[in-house]
Amino acid sequence: MTKYSFAAAFAVGLAALAWIAAGFIGSSAIPLAVTAAILGVYLFGAFELKQFRAATQALRTALRDLTQAPERLADWLGHVPPSLRESVRLRVEGARSPLPGPALTPYLVGLLVMLGMLGTFLGMVLTFRGAVFVLEGSSDLNAIRAALAAPIKGLGLSFGTSVAGVATSAMLGLMSAIARRERLVAVRELDARIAGVLQPFSLVHQQARALPQVVEALQALMASIEQRTKQLDEQLLARHGELQREVTQAYDTLAGRVGSTLEHSLVQGTKAAGDALRPVVEGAMAQVVGESQKLHERLAGVAQEQVELLSKQFAQEREQQRASEEQRLRAWTASLESLGSALQKQWQATQDEAATLLRETQSLAQARAQSEAVWDRQHRQRLDEVAQLWRTELTALREQEQGRGDAAVARLGELQSAVAQHLADLGAALEAPITRLLHTASEVPQAAAGVIGQLRSEMSRMAERDNVTLEERTALLAKLRDLMQSVQQAADGQRAATEALVASASSVLTQAGTQADAAAERVATSAGEFTRLAESFQQGVQGFQASNDKLVASLSSIEAALERSTARSDEQLAYYVAQAREVIDLSIASQQAVVEHLRPAPAKPAKPAPQPEQASA
Structure with missing residues (x-):
């Protein structure tokens, strides 16, 4: 039905143009040229609306063919007309x-009316100019009537361009309304597809689908952090046990080495002392037999004292070494325990931070989902209100334009009838003075002939009547002068009436132009309101994008915080490993110092050996 309505409106506009143009053919070239211009503008507007409807039909065909969600949005957008592709993509997202709507059609609707009024003005100018020429150039009543008939007919024809302009403007506006209604239906179908099969390509749906992946990534990151912390604890415990075993094994090895060294040194010292005393004793026994027993006992006592002294010193040093090693072991144990507790506290704090971050992320996601739902409802409600407002405004605008068109047609009819009435009154007003003028002009020669005859007949009788004759002639000239003045006054009245008629026509046309300008201003105001509405939509989209950017920034900060926590854990692990290495290095250094300190000890028992020689001396 819409298709036939569009074709019917186009046909009505063409029929009106053909009817008006048929009346102009062979009668007037200027209105015919203006009618041809109106026809060109009308055909151009109809061609633009045809392309607009073709794009709308292609969009509806692509929407009807869309039964399931495509793999990519670009694949389906290839079936959409290029003029609508970008707008449809933004609307889907x-x-x-x-x-986009028709660009030139609203302007062409007003241009058609202006062209019709232009043809009317040109026809009126030419018609009134011809009437003035006829009135100024002829004095015959029949010639004036015949000359005024053609301009009046031309005046009627000149108003035909206004009829053509108003008719084509109304039909082009009707076709534009039909095309916009089809585009509105296509937009509703597109919104239905966006809420259905095209919903996965919207930014809100993509964000909602990405949030579970982010939560899963965070949970996986928390699990990996927990696993790494457990591995760190196990490694620290294993290294602590290994270090304790190595220290115990080192102390056992050190004790064994010290015991074997002392035992070997005592045996060697005893052997050296026996070897050194044997020749002295043999020589002394040869010289002093009586003192050998005392010397032997003294040597035995001295050796026993030396052995006991060495045993006591070794026991003291061993106890001191053991005490120092136990103290170091306790210090290391306390340090490792404090280190373990610190690690446990740090891990607990990390777990608390991660749990807090996870709760904040979940609350943020819930708040985001709620805000997006509220935003969606509000914007749907606003769109419904705007659509209702648009329908109301379009209906009111259509009614106003229809009323203005009817008023313009009625006003033009009234103006045409008023001009015809004024011209009829002007002809009637001119007929009586011209008749009197002709009658008086026909009576003047008869009166002059009678006067001349009377003068000739009475010339011989009375000379004194010359003055009377002169007075009568003077009176006749005065009458003629008055008659000429009355004719001049009638011509002035006719000119004034013509000027008043022109002024009234100009005021009517000025008022029509003012009304057309007011209509254009209202159209511009409605266009400004549409522009502000588009700007408010753009601000809403920018707010939505800013909130999305804030969400991405918060997730990035959460990821950075988790990375910093992981880096701190790695640094603490490296610090603990370095401390363990330092403890091992200190233990090895202390063991080497003890070994080096005990290494010269076997040479000390050989010093008391020269005492028997001194005694024997």
Whole structure:
């Protein structure tokens, strides 16, 4: 039905143009040229609306063929007309951008009316100019009537361009309304597809689908951190046990080495002392037999004292070494325990931070989902209100334009009838003075002939009547002068009436132009309101994008915090490993110092050996 309505409106506009143009053919070239211009503008507007409807039909065909969600949005957008592709893509993504409308049709609707009025003005100028020429150039009543008939007919024809302009403007506006209604239906179908099969390509749906992946990534990151912390604890415990075993084994090895060294040194010292005393004793026994027993006992006592002294010193040093090693072991144990407790506290704090971050992320996701739902409801409600407002405004605008068109047609009819009435009154007003003028002009020669005859007949009788004759002639001349003045006054009245008629026509046309300008201003105001509405939609889209950017920034900060926590854990692990290495190095250094300190000890028992020689001396 819409298709036939569009074709019917186009046919009505063409029929009106053909009817008006048929009346202009062979009668007037200027209105015919203006009618041809109106026809060109009308055909251009109809061609633009045809392309607009073709794009709308292609969009509806692509929407009807869309039964399931495509793999990519670009694949389906290839079936959409290029003029609508970008707007449809933005609308699918959630931008709510309006589809483009006819660019030149609103301007062409007003241009058709202006062209019709231009043809009317040109016809009126030519008609009134011809009437003035006729009135100024002829004095015959029949010639004036015949000359005024053609301009009046031309005046009627000149108003035909206004009829053509108003008719084509109304039909082009009707076709534009039909095309916009089809585009509105296509937009509703597109919104239905966006809420259905095209919903996975919207930014809101993609964000909602990405949030579980982010939560899973965070949970996986928390699990990996927990696993790494457990591995760190196990490694620290294993290294602590290994270090304790190595220290115990080192002390056992050190004790064994010290015991074997002392035992070997005592045996060697005893052997050296026996070897050194044997020749002295043999020589002394040869010289002093009586003192050998005392010397032997003294040597035995001295050796026993030396052995006991060495045993006591070794026991003291061993006890001191053991005490120092136990103290170091306790210090290392306390340090490792404090280190383990610190690690446990750090791990607990890390777990608390991660749990807090996870709760904040979940609350943020819930708040984001709620805000997006509220935003979606509000924007749907606003779009419904805007659509209702648009329908109301379009209906009111259509009614106003229809009323203005009817008023313009009625006003033009009234103006035409008023001009015809004024011209009829002017002809009637001119007929009586011209008749009197002709009658008086026909009576003047008869009166002059009678006067001349009377003068000739009475010339011989009375000379004194010359003055009377002169007075009568003077009176006749005065009458003629008055008659000429009355004719001049009638011509002035006719000119004034013509000027008043022109002024009234100009005022009517000025008022019509003012009304057309007011209509254009209202159209411009409505266009400004549409522009502000588009700007408000754009601000809403920018707010939505800013909130998305804030969400991404918060997730990035959470990821950075988790990375910093992981880096701190790695640094603490490296610090603990370095401390363990330092403890091992200190233990090895202390063991080497003890070994080096005990290494010269076997040479000390050989010093008391020269005492028997001194005694014997």
